[in-house]
Amino acid sequence: MYNYLETVVISDGVTSIGEHAFYYCENLKNITIPSSVKSIGMGAFSNCYYEETDDDYNITYSRGLEKVIIQDGVETIGVQAFYMCKN
Known part of the structure; x- marks a missing residue:
């Protein structure tokens, strides 16, 4: 599975993910998760990481979620919300 979504802007006023x-x-x-967000659901950002190894050149390429800013206001973060986000 491959998803091309690179940027998400969560507007202030959104209360849950x-x-x-x-x-x-x-x-x-x-x-960036704004302060209006009170809850982040289970697995919301899980598996936002991909790694592939080029065996011919012994190089591993990775991409995925690198930086998450959670503003004050979030009260709950669901189980495995950031599962497999290695960066």
Whole structure:
């Protein structure tokens, strides 16, 4: 599975991020979660990471979520919300 979504702007006023909302968004690099968000659902950003090894050159390429800013206000973060986000 490959998802080309690179940028997401969550507007102030959004109160929750649903379960698996950005599941497998391997190209998503940075996200800021505004203070209006009170809950982040289970697995919301899980598997936002991809790694591939080029065996011919012994090089591993990776991409995915690198930076998450969670503003004050978030009260709950669901189980595995950032599962497999290695960066």
